[in-house]
Every structure is written in structure tokens, then in C-alpha cells.
Amino acid sequence: xxxxxxxxxxxxxxxxxxxxxxTAAFAGVIPAEISLLVCDKSEARVVELAQKMGIPxxxxxxxxxxxxxxxxREIVSRLRAAEVELICLAGYMKIVGEELLSAYEGHIIxxxxxxxxxxxxxxxxxxxxxxxxxxxxxxxxxVDSSLDGGRIIAQRAVEYDGNxxxxxxxxxxxxxxxxxxxxxxKLLNKE
Ligand code: GRF
Numbered sequence: 001x002x003x004x005x006x007x008x009x010x011x012x013x014x015x016x017x018x019x020x021x022x023t024a025a026f027a028g029v030i031p032a033e034i035s036l037l038v039c040d041k042s043e044a045r046v047v048e049l050a051q052k053m054g055i056p057x058x059x060x061x062x063x064x065x066x067x068x069x070x071x072x073r074e075i076v077s078r079l080r081a082a083e084v085e086l087i088c089l090a091g092y093m094k095i096v097g098e099e100l101l102s103a104y105e106g107h108i109i110x111x112x113x114x115x116x117x118x119x120x121x122x123x124x125x126x127x128x129x130x131x132x133x134x135x136x137x138x139x140x141x142x143v144d145s146s147l148d149g150g151r152i153i154a155q156r157a158v159e160y161d162g163n164x165x166x167x168x169x170x171x172x173x174x175x176x177x178x179x180x181x182x183x184x185x186k187l188l189n190k191e
Contacts (some may be wrong), residue, residue, distance in 0.1 A: 002139075003031075003103075004025075004031055004032055004033040005031055005032045005033070005085050005086060005188045006032070006033055006035040006037060006083050006084050006085050006086075007021075007025070007032045007033070007034050007085070007086050007087075007088060007184070008034075008035060008036040008037070008038055008079055008082065008084040008086075008087050008088070009021060009022070009036075009037055009038070009087075009088050009089075009090055010037075010038040010039070010087060010088070010089045010092035011037065011038075011044070011046045011090055011092055011141055012039060012040055012041050012046070012092050012093040012094070013041070013044050013045065013046060013090045013091045013093070014044075014045050014046065014091065015044065015045050015049045015050075015090075015091070016173055016176075016177065017084075017088075017090035017091060017111060017173075017176055017177060017180055018037065018046050018049060018050070018091075019049055019053075020091055020177035020180065020181060021034065021088065021090070021180055021181060021184065022034045022050075022053050022055060022155055024051075024156070024181045024184075026053075026157055029181060029185070030036050030181060030182065030184050030185045030188065031185070031188050031189065032043065032086075032188055034055050034155045035056065035083070035084055036055075036057065036058060036076070036079065036082045037050040037055055037057035037058070038058050038060075038079075038092070038095065039041045039058070039059045039060075039180060040059075040060055040061065040062060040092070040094055041059075041093075042061065043061050043070060045178070046091075047059055052158070056082070057123065058075065058078045059095040060074065061178055062094070064145070065089070068094075068097045068099075069097065069098070069099050069109065072096075072097050072098075072099035073099050074102045075099075075100060076100060076103045076104075079103075079104070080103075084104075085107065086107050086109070086111070086131075086187065086188070087100075087104055087107060087108040087110055088110075088111075088180070088184065089097065089109065089110040089111070089143060090106065090110075090180070091110055091111075092110075093172070093177060095147070096143050097109060097136055098133060101143070101144065106142065108143040109140055109141065109142055109143065109153065109183070109187070110137065110141055110142075110143050110148070110150070111138060111139070111140050111176055111179070111180055112124060112139045112140075112141065112148050113125050113136075113137075113138055113169075113173075113176065114127070114128055114136070114137060114138070114139065115137035115138075115139060115155055115157060115170050116139040116141060116148055116149075116152060117148075117149070118133075119131075119182060120147055120148040121147055121148065121150070124190060125168060125169055125172060126158060126186075129163070129165055129168065132162065134159060134161050135158070135159055135160075135167055136157070136158050136159075136160055136171070136172055137155060137156055137157040137158055137172070137175070138155065138156055138158075138172055138175055138176045138179055139152055139154070139155045140152075140153045140155070140180065140183045141153055148167075153183055153187070154179055154182070154186075155179075155182045156162025156175045156178075156179045158171050158172060158175050164166060
């Protein structure tokens with residue numbers, strides 16, 4: 001069996017992408033092991049999920065640190081200890097700062113629920129809905145110091161012509177899971 005790549009997932013909330021990626025890793029669909037969940041919200045569902053799945057997590061609260069640089073230094077040391085090669089952001093609600101970016105440059109990817117460069121930032125699905133688009137989507141991109149502006153790796157579109165935010169969110173989530181798994185697989189198989 002070929003060696004498994006070590007991945008960290010950063011998430012702050014529900015964790016449906018975390019669950020999909022971890023399930024794919026356990027099933028051998030991607031040549032990876034989820035070595036660490038990094039989460040900034042102790043009450044998030046994703047923390048419980050990681051526990052149930054037996055995945056180690058580092059849960060922190062930004063307010064326990066003097067600065068972003070301080071908590072990111074701690075994250076970097078945890079990532080190094082776990083020999084993480086690739087960081088996948090999946091609903092991580094913090095902006096990645098200099099400490100993390102410089103330590104893992106070119107090895108941090110994010111999933112965003114819109115067809116970038118449209119609808120950057122928070123509430124992307126709501127923004128698209130308010131604009132009245134009929135084609136929604138998801139984008140996976142490298143993370144740099146810009147807001148949702150790093151080089152695009154993969155995108156997928158989904159048509160929706162209705163007015164239920166729940167319905168369109170569910171559609172986007174299901175394409176996100178597939179797209180994230182396929183993209184991670186492609187990136188890891190290249191290495
Ligand atoms: C996803 O829609 C992702 O695109 C965005 O945050 C959401 C996270 O959802 N960055 P979940 O926690 O993975 O269910």
C-alpha cells in the first residue's frame with residue numbers, strides 16, 4: 001500500500017465537508033489520513049464529529065492568545081508535530097495570517113460556496129441569491145493573503161431557480177463534498 005499523505009482540516013462549524021473528506025480518507029478513496037482538525041469554536045458540531053471518528057483535534061479560542069500570530073504559531077507547531085503536508089480549510093471562519101501562510105505557503109486550500117471571483121467573503125450564497133443568479137457553485141482555491149482571491153484550482157456549477165436558501169445551500173454542499181474529495185485526490189496523486 002502506498003504511503004498516506006497527512007492532511008489537516010480547519011473548520012469552525014457544522015463540518016459536512018470535514019465529514020465527507022474524513023469518510024473518503026477512511027474508505028481509501030483519497031490517499032490521505034486526516035491527522036488533525038483545527039477548530040476555533042469548542043461548541044462546533046465538527047469537534048464532536050472528529051471525536052466520534054477518532055480524529056485528533058486542536059481546539060482553541062483566539063481570546064486566550066495575545067495575538068493572531070501567537071495562536072497561529074501554536075497551530076504551526078501542532079501541524080509540524082503531526083507532519084501535515086496539506087491544509088484544507090472547510091468553513092474555517094478566521095482569516096489565515098502571516099505565520100500560517102509563510103509556514104505552509106502553497107499548501108493551504110479553501111472551499112468557497114460561489115463561483116469566484118463572484119461573491120467573495122461571508123454570506124456568499126445569500127449574496128448570490130440576493131443578486132438573483134441562476135447558476136450557483138463552489139470554488140476550491142489556494143489561500144494567499146487576499147480575501148478568497150488565491151489561484152483557482154477547481155470549480156463546479158449548480159443551477160437553481162428558486163428562492164429557498166436552504167434548498168440551494170443543500171445543493172451547493174453536495175457538489176462541494178464531491179469537488180473537495182476529487183480535488184484533494186488530484187493534488188495528492190501529483191505529489
Ligand atoms: C461551506 O459551504 C464552505 O464552502 C464554506 O463554509 C461552508 C462549510 O460547511 N467555506 P460545512 O461546515 O463543511 O458543512
